[in-house]
Amino acid sequence: MRQIRVTVWGENVHEQTNATVREIYPSGMHQCIADALNAAGGITASTATLDQPHHGLPPGRLDDTDVLIWWGHAAHGKVRDDIVEQVTDAVWSGMGAIFLHSAHFSKPFKRLMGTPCNLTWREAGERERLWLTSRNHPIAAGLPDHFELENEEMYGEPFGIPEPQDTVFISWFQGGEVFRSGATWKRGAGNVFYFRPGHETYPTYHDANVQRVIANAVRWAHNPAARISRPSDAPNVPVESALEPITERGPKLHAAGEEGYR
Amino acid sequence: MRQIRVTVWGENVHEQTNATVREIYPSGMHQCIADALNAAGGITASTATLDQPHHGLPPGRLDDTDVLIWWGHAAHGKVRDDIVEQVTDAVWSGMGAIFLHSAHFSKPFKRLMGTPCNLTWREAGERERLWLTSRNHPIAAGLPDHFELENEEMYGEPFGIPEPQDTVFISWFQGGEVFRSGATWKRGAGNVFYFRPGHETYPTYHDANVQRVIANAVRWAHNPAARISRPSDAPNVPVESALEPITERGPKLHAAGEEGYR
Amino acid sequence: MRQIRVTVWGENVHEQTNATVREIYPSGMHQCIADALNAAGGITASTATLDQPHHGLPPGRLDDTDVLIWWGHAAHGKVRDDIVEQVTDAVWSGMGAIFLHSAHFSKPFKRLMGTPCNLTWREAGERERLWLTSRNHPIAAGLPDHFELENEEMYGEPFGIPEPQDTVFISWFQGGEVFRSGATWKRGAGNVFYFRPGHETYPTYHDANVQRVIANAVRWAHNPAARISRPSDAPNVPVESALEPITERGPKLHAAGEEGYR
């Protein structure tokens, strides 16, 4: 089987500006995640960052990406709208997408969800415990029924997402909150997964369980089917090519061969 | 119980430019729909159109709208983005929304779904038969298990929507296609319904069954709870007000009282 | 509008055999719940118990019940299978059903879910905090974003249920677990809600928030449509009455007018 090609997109801001973050992730969070994926087996991961031309996603890059991973936080507003549109188009055409932590407020995640994607939060380094809610789900392969992160940012419900197709993890927080930490949706032909952990001041992406969830999610999100070209097309079916013989009746708005309105 | 306040939004283009449409809907499709709702009991419906200032949705109008109905076709691209944002915000805050027919490609519907919302189509005046797929669903109250429209435009699968929370109707078309014609979702605090029939060159909105579906959908979509103000807020919960006593640990990114990134 | 008719079914075992339970619920848990509903407005609630003839559900009783509430624990195995079948049939025909706490393991709930409905548990009188996960959901009307029960039994994930249509509440427990405490499904024509709190040694059903959730759930689950008679029927549509004219072709198994296999 050929390798799954992953692009890990990171905004790469706090790694440059914050000493704590730089110390934990000297090559960037995106590189830490890509390294773990490259070690997981069956996956070839590379990175892309905000500061690169086209935010690291030049024409053709998404076509060659089976699964895109997205981490952003301080610079959501700097992501160009045309790039966001390329990402959502690629998802609709069949690319898998995994949104991590603060990417809940990234432009592409909000566009794919159609909801506010908001939550409550607290940065206090408290304990988080993730509970599995969908037994034997491929995204939880090899994981126990629960695992802990000793220091994490809290995200609390209500989380402004659409009801998931699968709720895979729910988190318990020391300070008293809960959160749907792992959830799946399908958007067009693309599989989408949101995974909560990963505040940049903690070594979360060095955690073995977190790395395993992300590698599992890549395998789950990857769809080997050929990508759909022009996934938003709305083709006209002329009356002559109707699958059952019919005769045109009544008044018409569109001339023969005309495109539909958009 | 107080009346449900409905705003029927119509782009009102073909009613002005196409003789067939004007003849069927001399006061506009929006007015025909509003008239039917005003006769249904418990509902007060008014209209708004694209050509009015703020597309008929000036500040405050959506606050006073319990359920918004949207019909658009030729002029999707002319709807201002700031108005679209006001509509999605209102839905997230709890306003119900019903999208009719070609509004599958309207900006607010696409934004709320997060998917391409595309389909195949044919304008041949063929027979459509809608089958109920969720027995006793409130949107189907008083309707038989199926009903017909003798002349309609065909919309065919695959329909580029997220898996619905309830699939209420599926259509059979004479030319050989099928379509999920009635489907529900929740977006933020708002209930959303899509209903397929309603091509402008046919008298669909004069049909008693269609009128009944729309009135039922208004009652289903209406949520009497107080609207949520600022439905996208992501409030910080300071460590001092944590529900369980915790002590701050580890490095921090945010100063006390700072807003989160967006 | 006519009153919603509720039957609160309680197994009424520990109220008879355990002094603590009897002290908290001198007239039984079922009566406490019914009293709260009768005070809520628009609802007429009565009770039924295991020890009565037909477990208090003689022929006709379920026909006159808009919403059935079920609490059982020690005596799940003593519930007669024919009564279970009458309950599931009534749900399929349009009766609402609310299952409380340990009713997760009741026969009718397991039959309606099709899953093991299992969980982890601990009886330690610990704190439970319920978080709202679906803003403005009718079942949460008038409730804050979270509320607490100072002493409750713990139920923990993984909870063996099908993915809900709406996840309404998720619980945080003091001992470190989380649980999907409020969830909805549709089964046949009937609306089903599961609500977690209610261990019999604590005064949970005297709690105002809990009472409000149950009253809200009754209103949500109630479907005013006429009950479907024989909700499992699979009618044959003879070729002569096909909605589109077709001619019979090929070999047949069934003689004209014959019933299908079951």
Add this chain to the structure above:
Amino acid sequence: MRQIRVTVWGENVHEQTNATVREIYPSGMHQCIADALNAAGGITASTATLDQPHHGLPPGRLDDTDVLIWWGHAAHGKVRDDIVEQVTDAVWSGMGAIFLHSAHFSKPFKRLMGTPCNLTWREAGERERLWLTSRNHPIAAGLPDHFELENEEMYGEPFGIPEPQDTVFISWFQGGEVFRSGATWKRGAGNVFYFRPGHETYPTYHDANVQRVIANAVRWAHNPAARISRPSDAPNVPVESALEPITERGPKLHAAGEEGYR
């Protein structure tokens, strides 16, 4: 990768008693399906039938089955309840299950769905056209957006199933009906797929598209994770082993180490 082990269960009644069926499926429908799967690649399929001891599913057989396929029609009532329970237990523990055509009324399918699973039907050899509704879904791999079966039994909506997690196919029938022909659910740890075509008097299981759907569904339903033993267990978590330190408070019903009620 090791082969996926499939057991194709067939009731094998009409193959013995009806000349038409015997002619189309001289070795039985189950064998025809197993042969196609054995030719599909990566799958090892064997068969089991009603008339064999334990209906062909003796102790251990389901443990060694990754995906069970079930076809039944005339003899649903003859399937032993203890075997049904073994099947649902195996699904809950992680075995995949595919139910074909008239198995909508089989005992294990009804038990897993929790709904009536009823429909309307007509045996007239009419044309069925299956439309894909979830683009790039693994169960539709390599299939066009629609395909036809020239002679099939009609099944019509409303189909008494729970709202699916994925609706994969919807059928159009010549006589005017529609039907959700391919749908998925998760039950416990097991993936479940229902696929409509396959009336025994037509050569449906010889059709290349139908065979491809079934092989795809096997790959989709198969979960390589270790099977969960005792999937209905509800373990007690003693207060001493709580993940967060808590102190027992309040009255108790259960003695230490006691099993919960069922």
